[in-house]
Amino acid sequence: MKKNALMALAISFTALHANAQNPVVQTSYTPDPAPMVYNNKVYMYTGDDIPGFDFYYMTRWRVFSSSDMVNWTDHGIPLALESFSWARDRAWAAQCIERNGKFYWYICVQTEQNNMSIGVAVGDSPTGPFKDALGKPLITTGTWYNIDPTVFVDDDGQAYLYWGNPNLYYVKLNKDMISYSGAINEIPQTVETFGGVRPPRGNGNAANANEKRPEIKDMYVEGPWFYKRNGNYYMMYAGMEKGKECLSYAMSKSPTGPWVYKGKIMTEQPTNSFTNHGGIIDYKGNSYLFYHTALLKGGGSYGRSSSIESFSYNPDGTIPQINISKEGPAPVDVLNPYQKTEAETIAWSVNCKTDQHAKTGVFVSDIRNGGYIKVRNVDFGKESPKSFTASIAAGLGGGVLEVHVDSVGGTKIAAINVSRTGGWDTWKTFTEAVVSPVTGVHDVYFSFKGQNVTAGRKLFNFDYWLFKK
Template identity: 50%
Template sequence: MKKAKKLLGLLTAVSLCIPTLCYADNPIVQTVYTADPAPMVLGDTLYLYTSHDEDVTENNFYTMKNWKCYSTTDMQNWTDHGTVLGYTDFSWAKGDAWAWQVVERNGKFYAYVPLTQKNGAYAIGVAVSDSPTGPFVDPLGKPLATKSGSQDIDPTCFIDDDGQAYLYWGNGNLYMVKLNPDMISYSGTVQTLTKPDGYIEGPWVYKLNNLYYLVYAGWNNGGENLQYATSNSPTGPWTARGAIMGARNSFTNHPGVARFKGNDYLFYHTGDLPGGGSYKRSVCVEQFKYTSDGRIPNIPMTKSGPAQIKYLNPFVKTEAETFAWGQGVETEVCGEGGMAVSFIENGDYLKINGVDFGTGATSFEARASSATSGGNIEIRLDSPTGTLVGTCAVKGTGAWQTYTDVSCSVSGATGVHDLYLKFTGGDGYLFNLNYWKFNGTPTQPTVKYGDIDGSDSIDAIDFAKIKQYLLGTANLTDEQLKAADVDGSGTVDAIDFALLKQYLLRMIDKFPAEV
């Protein structure tokens, strides 16, 4: 059902928007306030789990009732998977859906969450799903772990190379337990680790080149910044390495670090969306590079965010809730499955970054609904007022969840452009948008043989990936399989493995598939 009015923060965004903010891509979510980012890489997709600051702040404090999920394959356009878990999914909790993390193990997904129990004490809970986008279910019916009752927040999970999983958490102190293989129980007692200098909360633990990293929220001039420490052991002792990022328009900051397709990223939050602040935060991301000795440099906050790592193909069905920037719009659960872009008014638009139209798009089709008289989708290139290459009319369908197909011809869309779907019409809400697709001639992708991870280089990571695939311990996507088939035989086998090894040893400088 349509709401009576748009979210207060988004109304502010429409009326007070400044160009440098609207045309940038940080924060990466504009339809709601998000915080506490937790990335998870699964194959060729990066999933981002966030907490959710409500639009109406209660008691001048963090008002957070559920958790969100987003995903990307190009680090510019993000798909909104909606609310995937809430505090009401835990029978023993009464609120405070704060910073969480999801990890994958053996095909299942484990969400570690902080919650306020009905007795008023904080505790760490766990929920499990067969899908990275939920639904998640509490398997215990009670908290998984607790230590102090007042500092039990901000859980993070790390699985070491030997398979041992560690759960860390804590505000003021750093707590840890070794999880059992089932990931929903532990043996022994909760340990209080010696925290590194400056540690406040928000731990994030990972391992790189046999070195353990602990990134966390520290203290700096009356607010939080991001700092990190390293260790030769997952339990410490930790050596503080200093600050890597400050905070902006928010008392807190919260880190999440991921390596995706050969690139390293730091996720964080600010109060940068219009109407934002300490209780209305927004998730952002930056790309960075480690120094030669493994240190994390100081990472500046930007409006543009990281570079796009691959272009979007417009000739396949694209969910409308996949975009780099959504101006004035919201999202809601779609009656046909998934999410839809909704609350669309005259002048709103979606920006989809880096769309490759190849030699030309000839037509556009979409799935839309309207309980009013509808409106138009103006298809523009490179800005909301850029070249108009088509206009698609959407008529009323009688209800917001009654969808129909609409289409129109397109002329002048060739090569790579940022795509703007600008919505025009009368007063009030115009229509909902489920998905869209162009027809035409796509650019044929170029296969870089041997570059299995898509990092644009052929190295030990690619060798490890083909080895894992042949051993049956990992899967490869269709694109990865093409890159791994270095002999051009149509299958990936021991011959490809041997050829890749020869290439890395410089015994050959070209693969048979390239001849």
């Protein structure tokens, strides 16, 4: 009876998450997503929230990539506070952009002088390694205003860097992307440009404290995202509604304004987060909004996670209001199971995390009994594979890796009984026969089970997999 109840609970849990896609990463907290399209792939640069604290204590940044918008590969942590000798704390929102084969990652941190400044790291690959390009801040003014950089290179080759809270600033970057010309410019904020202005704080006396302030319908707060589409320039930003942030935007015919307020993109949504921060891209004929919520298990306003929605622009180029969803976008490509696929390529996961090692790279770790990884839209073709191979490391025995299609409890097509490999970082390649033929396109589930092990004990680490015909 007890076994049947547990099975029913597992089936119920699986059904609840069967179509879940948002948040798109479940192995860590990933605020402030900044997407970049490069070489027919989307790269998503995020922060790394540390939940359990009462502030945004962040120390590093993460990178993920996808070619189908549903399966995201974790590329680990190529940049952290330690990468900048002048950084002290608060590794907040950042954005990366490619120019002439180099990748420039604009970040903001608290400095040793106890203010916020913007720096830039450079790499030869979208996933790094990255290094501090200057050895000092690019933008520093002795204030806390210098956060949330966004960068764009216009058609004429001129690059622009925008940033700021509570004001919006920009500079024109030079062609080297690590210096700028001219002064720092502040964008005027009015009802016409950003929907409203921040009310004055008053002088702190009782009369002002009791004075009724005007209702603010919207205003620029932080988190700008600057881009161009069909001759229009867009400035998305974190606006304000009913005491928490929304996503709003303005448009212009010039990269430096004047900006014209167009409204709210994501408003009055149950994100469970005070903040919101996002980016917009076009990819494979579709438009996507990246944003964050605090809906991942264990999350909150200091434990936020990236989510994605697809949308269509209005005929006049304006952006419709967009609601959050559990499903997220539909796949725009299939995954080839006959090529080596990193285990950290994930559409949805339960009871596992990711880790990285200098030699192995990123791998799936902390695998526990009852967990699984879901990979979507896997195309086996017209001929069934004959074998399944996986690279696994285990300091102890007793783990089983089962492969199912269509659901966790779906047809089992292969299974590996994992024996000791000599250590948690000693990798062994296991190969087993495919026991049930499979063809066509399916979602694939890698299910983690323990055999005669203590509940909750770590089972094994998982590096990559592939099928062979």
